[in-house]
Amino acid sequence: MKYKIIILFLLITASCTNKKEEIKIENELSGNELSISNQQFINENMKLGKVVSHNFLKTITTNGLIEVPPNNVANISSYKNGYVNNVAVLVGDYVKKGDILVNLSSPEYISLQEEFLEKSAKLSFLEKDFNRKKQLFQDNLISKKNYLKVENDYKSTLINVNGLTEKLKLLNINIANLKSGKIASFIPIQATISGYISEINITKGSYVTSATKMIEIINTDHIHIELKVFEKDVMDVKKGQQILFKVPESSNKTFKAKITVVGNTIKNNRTVKVHAHIEEEGLKFIAGMFIEAEIIVDSKTSLSLPNSSIYKENDSTYILVLKEKNKDNYIFKKLPIKLGLKDDEFSEVLGIKDIEAKNILIAGNYML
Structure with a gap:
């Protein structure tokens, strides 16, 4: 019993001491x-x-997309209906302006070339006849009526041949080869700009019309950003202001751009389009990437x-x-x-x- 009392006393004493230390620290x-x-x-x-x-920067938070100018996007189609004979490219390929992308074939192409050759042969005859009749008319050896008829036939045929020539050029048919008698069985569809193939909507054997978008090419040499700014903020946005932006799905790195154009039309979603040039060169952005941006409208040190x-x-x-x-x-x-x-x-x-x-x-x- 004596030992129990001593132990209890020591515990109480220690407890009081700890409480005093805790209070002191507190x-x-x-x-x-x-x-x-x-x-x-x-x-x-x-x-x-x-x-x-x-x-400290005063900013407007917005978002948008990586875009390219309209002249840097090409939708490739054909001026004439036809069947796809061959597709020479894949999505992601880089092509130069003039490279052959697709070959098309159609009986209509052959008929057009035959018509050109026939009209050209007729034109050659009518030209000689016109020059001969012109001299006779000047010498008063034929009537004016006969001369005007020959002149009309020659000039109308000349117009037809010139029109057919331009149509064939649009189809990328070599006129010199055609005049030598070589009729092309297919027409080559060429790249109208240099860039990357971003979309292919055809396969071998597909039937295409002039409205068919066969291939899309995007040139990323002059890539820019397009932002949507709400109308409540647009009065603070001006040409030349700096933009800090990120591509959240691919990187946390911050990039810089400078505003080049502020739109003057409010869209149905109550926003105005703002275009900006990316300051750093050689960045591997892809058109259509989503971005988050801060437009710097003021600052204070x-x-x-x-x-x-x-x-x-x-x-x-x-x-x-x-x-x-x-x-x-x-x-x-x-x-x-x-x-x-x-x-x-x-x-x-x-x-x-x-x-x-x-x-x-x-x-x-x-x-x-």
């Missing part, structure tokens, strides 16, 4: 000053720093601190300013502050006298 942490040992300062990777001048140095306690905001450093401890003082502008990294500090001279705990405070 009071120390809840005051305006905080003492941190040198070892803790090192272990927690704490760091002192001063306020810095930081440029002011004294600021890293967000990691800002503490919030209840409704108060404060920082820890170094008051004293001795051989064992860093002693900090809590200093209430008011904040202004803020971004992902820094906060503007307002209304503190001589803050530039103060050493402030800016890192390693997450354990406090």
Whole structure:
């Protein structure tokens, strides 16, 4: 029984001692000053720093797409209906202007060439007859009526031949070869611009008309971004402003662009189109990529601190300013502050006298 009383007394004494120590620590942490040992300062990777001048940006958040100018996109079709004889490219291939993409065949192509040869032969005869009758008319050896009839036949046939020549050129048929008697059994469809094949809508044997979009080519040499800006923000958007944008599905890297055109028409979704030129060259963007963007419409440089140095306690905001450093401890003082502008990294500090001279705990405070 005696031993039990002694043990109970020791437990009560130890408990009272621990409570006193806890109260002492609690009071120390809840005051305006905080003492941190040198070892803790090192272990927690704490760091002192001063306020810095930081440029805060006023931005408009928007989104859009990577696009190319209309002249850098080509939809390849045929001027005449026909059947696909061969497809010479695949999606992703790079082609140069004039490269053969598709061969088409049709009896109509052959008939057109035959008509050209017949009209050309007739024109040759009529030209000689016209020149002969013209001389006879000048010598008053034939009537004006006969001369005008020959002239009319010659000129109308000449018009027909010239028209057929242009039609055949549109079909990429070699006129010189045709005049030598070589009738082409198919017509080559050529690339109208240099670029990458982005779309193929045909296969061998497909029947195509002049309205059929067979192939799409995109030239990415002059790629740009197209943004949608809501009408409430568009008054702040101007040509020449810088844009910071990301392609969220492929990278976290931020790219730069500059506004070149601000639209003057509001679409049904209450937005205005804004076009911008990408400043960096050689980037491997693909037309149609979705982007997230910030348009910088204004900026302000002011004294600021890293967000990691800002503490919030209840409704108060404060920082820890170094008051004293001795051989064992860093002693900090809590200093209430008011904040202004803020971004992902820094906060503007307002209304503190001589803050530039103060050493402030800016890192390693997450354990406090």
